[in-house]
Amino acid sequence: MAEALVFSRPAALESVITHYCPGCTHGIIHRLVAEVIDELGVRERTVGIAPVGCSVLAYNYFATDFHEASHGRAPAVATGIKRAHPELIVFTYQGDGDLASIGMAEIVHCANRGEKVTVVFVNNAIYGMTGGQMAPTTLPGQIATTCPLGRDVNLAGYPIRVAELISTLRTPAFVARTAVHTPLAAVQAKAILRRAFTYQKEGTCFSLVEVLSTCPTNWGMPPAEACQWLEEHMVPYYPLGVFKTPEGGDRAPRPLEGEEGPCRTT
Amino acid sequence: MxxxxxxxxxxxxxxxxxxxxxxxxxxxxxxxxxxxxxxxxxxxxxxxxxxxxxxxxxxxxxxxxxxxxxxxxxxxxxxxxxxxxxxxxxxxxxxxxxxxxxxxxxxxxxxxxxxxxxxxxxxxxxxxxxxxxxxxxxxxxxxxxxxxxxxxxxxxxxxxxxxxxxxxxxxxxxxxxxxxxxxxxxxxxxxxxxxxxxxxxxxxxxxxxxxxxxxxxxxxxxxxxxxxxxxxxxxxxEVRFATYGTERPYDVLVVAYGTVARVVSTAVDNLREEGVRVGLLRPITLFPFPYEAVRAAARRAKAVLVIELSCGQMAEDVQLAVAGSRPVHFHGRQGGMLVSPEETAEKVKEILKQTGKEARRG
Structure with missing residues (x-):
């Protein structure tokens, strides 16, 4: 009987041992990105940029050329690579501390310039590598090592919704939020990642895919429970969906109170 | 072109x-x-x-x-x-x-x-x-x-x-x-x-x-x-430097870089006309610093003068190079103020007067 190969490691992933904690969803997201790179046939012209954070060693896992950027600067580094070599497929892989805190300026302006790069934004609501400090995405009341009584929104403000924020920019882009805490979510996430990389391959626009992710170690719970926690606490605050497509234009402003229609400045 | x-x-x-x-x-x-x-x-x-x-x-x-x-x-x-x-x-x-x-x-x-x-x-x-x-x-x-x-x-x-x-x-x-x-x-x-x-x-x-x-x-x-x-x-x-007026004997060696050295070169011309023996060494590479060249040039002078638009930064490298073998003087301007050739000449003459006194004492 002939054997059929039905599952194998993507060519875009190296055969190495992972350093990620047991139950961490980085591994799933790496795999989804690698599968998309393989399926689009762009592995040999892809350059990735690793952040500072848990995925700082991403360059060990992807079988593509890679840069390791300083904290938050991956979108600027991506800009430099893409402007030097427009034919390359350039993606950043960034966590929430990296992208939404120290790198907020770089991500907003990279998106606003419409750089034809893809950003994989992994949001696990905490600083992982440094040991569980509060992130700009940490949920209200969520305990972290720098907010031991839980995030106080009067002191730290509310968690930043990156996909929503980036989608307000006028420049055409593809912006979506997905998750990988269930098999169905992961399948959907891959379809969205594929769309994002395809937009880049076709030279259409900037793309950002936020992926809700778990951190069993720093959340202090077993992996299965962490997936449950993500579903119950993160998804309500960070709704999944497509927030912006390159075809979409301006968001229409809501009328001011007591006004008939949108405020005009003519 | x-x-x-x-x-x-x-x-x-x-x-x-x-x-x-x-x-x-x-x-x-x-x-x-x-x-x-x-x-x-x-x-x-x-x-x-x-x-x-x-x-x-x-x-x-x-x-x-x-x-x-x-x-x-x-x-x-x-x-x-x-x-x-x-x-x-x-x-x-x-x-x-x-x-x-x-x-x-x-x-x-x-x-x-x-x-x-x-x-x-x-x-x-x-x-x-x-x-x-x-x-x-x-x-x-x-x-x-x-x-x-x-x-x-x-x-x-x-x-x-x-x-x-x-x-x-x-x-x-x-x-x-x-x-x-x-x-x-x-x-x-x-x-x-x-x-x-x-x-x-x-x-x-x-x-x-x-x-x-x-x-x-x-x-x-x-x-x-x-x-x-x-x-x-x-x-x-990769050490690069230039000299100005050091082909003739000099008593004071001025060390300066960039546009300050340009000003000093005018001062060197003016001072030479007055018969004052002065030369300029201008580092072109600041790293690597021309320690050897400064050391050798300083040995031919009685004193060294460093001029910078700072409170004295390259002066520390000059002191390292000269290693106490000659007195190292410093003159600096800050805040966006510039050094003039006249100011440079005045400093050189001051140092010569001082060096002369010290020589007589010695």
Whole structure:
């Protein structure tokens, strides 16, 4: 009987041992990105940029050329690579501390310039590598090592919704939020990642895919429970969906109170 | 190419283009705005790309990305902006990336002022950013030399796989002088291929990883030692300096760099006419510093005078070079104030008077 190969490691992933904690969803997201790179046939012209954070060693896992950027600067580094070599497929892989805190300026302006790069934004609501400090995405009341009584929104403000924020920019882009805490979510996430990389391959626009992710170690719970926690606490605050497509234009402003229609400045 | 009358900033931009640079990432800051402005209109004419970044932090990290993918890249800024670039400069030194950074120094500290200064000597030559690294630092004294050194800077950066800084001041950026570009120039160093650049991995070379992270202390120490060997090679092979008026005997040796040396050269001419025996040594590379040349030249003088637009930074390197064998005097102006030839002459005469008294006492 002939054997059929039905599952194998993507060519875009190296055969190495992972350093990620047991139950961490980085591994799933790496795999989804690698599968998309393989399926689009762009592995040999892809350059990735690793952040500072848990995925700082991403360059060990992807079988593509890679840069390791300083904290938050991956979108600027991506800009430099893409402007030097427009034919390359350039993606950043960034966590929430990296992208939404120290790198907020770089991500907003990279998106606003419409750089034809893809950003994989992994949001696990905490600083992982440094040991569980509060992130700009940490949920209200969520305990972290720098907010031991839980995030106080009067002191730290509310968690930043990156996909929503980036989608307000006028420049055409593809912006979506997905998750990988269930098999169905992961399948959907891959379809969205594929769309994002395809937009880049076709030279259409900037793309950002936020992926809700778990951190069993720093959340202090077993992996299965962490997936449950993500579903119950993160998804309500960070709704999944497509927030912006390159075809979409301006968001229409809501009328001011007591006004008939949108405020005009003519 | 015929001589053209150009502003220093524009000559620096044109020199980069003549050196084959087709990418500029920058952010506006006075007094060097003419460089990004020039690049923004010239680069598209030659098929290049200009990006106005959101900050110097971003601009320098764009440089890190483009340099890592093998491109000749260039940015310019002025003192406060250079401080913001120190993050990426340290990363580029760590990841061994070639890039050219022009610092048109203005007076500090802090926001300081917008007029010329040489207050960033320590930052440029002693590291500047975090970690154990060096930049190759070139200091022009004329618009022509700025153009020449910018072209050389790209070759030196590629050869050593290290960021190179061209350290000018507001005068170099703003003054207009005739300049001629070496269009058919031979690179000042052999240009090695860049198999390490991230251009897409097809399996015909090792995977390119542009990185400054080495978690294993033994590996990082070896990396530090490799970098040190590179800096030692620069010290051995790249020292550049010029002298003025030292072919005749001199009693006072003035050491100055950049536009200050230009002022001092006028003072040397004037003093010689009065019969005062004075010479000038002008370091062109600030790292590597011409310690040997300063030591040897100082031995032929009775005293040494260092003049800078700072409170005395290069003066420390001159003291190291002279190592107590001659008295080292310092004269500095700060805050954007300049040194005049008359002021220089006065200082030289003061030192001579003092040295004479000491000689009589001795």
């Amino acid at each position: 015929a001589k053209k009358l150009m502003k220093g900033s524009e000559a620096i931009g044109e020199a980069a283009i003549q050196a084959g640079c087709r990418l500029f990432f920058g952010y506006p800051i006075t007094p060097q705005n003419e460089i990004p402005e020039y690049m923004s209109h010239r680069l598209p004419q030659v098929g290049g790309t200009f990006v106005q970044a959101e900050s110097e932090v971003a601009a320098s990290n764009m440089l890190y990305g483009a340099a890592g993918s093998g491109a000749r890249v260039f940015t310019s800024s002025s003192s406060p902006g250079i401080s913001l670039m120190m993050e990426a400069i340290s990363y580029m030194a760590g990841a061994e990336l070639p890039a050219v950074i022009v610092n048109i120094m203005r007076a500090g500290p802090g926001l300081g002022g917008i007029l010329p200064s040489q207050g960033d000597y320590f930052q440029a030559t002693k590291g500047g950013g975090h970690g154990d690294y060096r930049l190759l630092v070139l200091a022009p004294w004329s618009v022509q030399e700025a153009a020449d050194l910018v072209q050389d800077a790209f070759d030196l950066a590629d050869f050593y796989r290290n960021p190179v800084m061209v350290l000018g001041d507001g005068l170099i950026g703003q003054m207009m002088e005739p300049v001629e570009f070496r269009t058919e120039r031979v690179p000042c160093k052999p240009l090695p291929p860049k198999p390490w650049a991230s251009t897409g991995w097809r399996g015909d070379r090792a995977k390119a990883i542009i990185n400054s992270l080495f978690l294993d202390p033994e590996v990082l120490e070896q990396h530090n030692r490799n970098l040190k060997a590179k800096y030692d090679a620069m010290v051995r092979d």
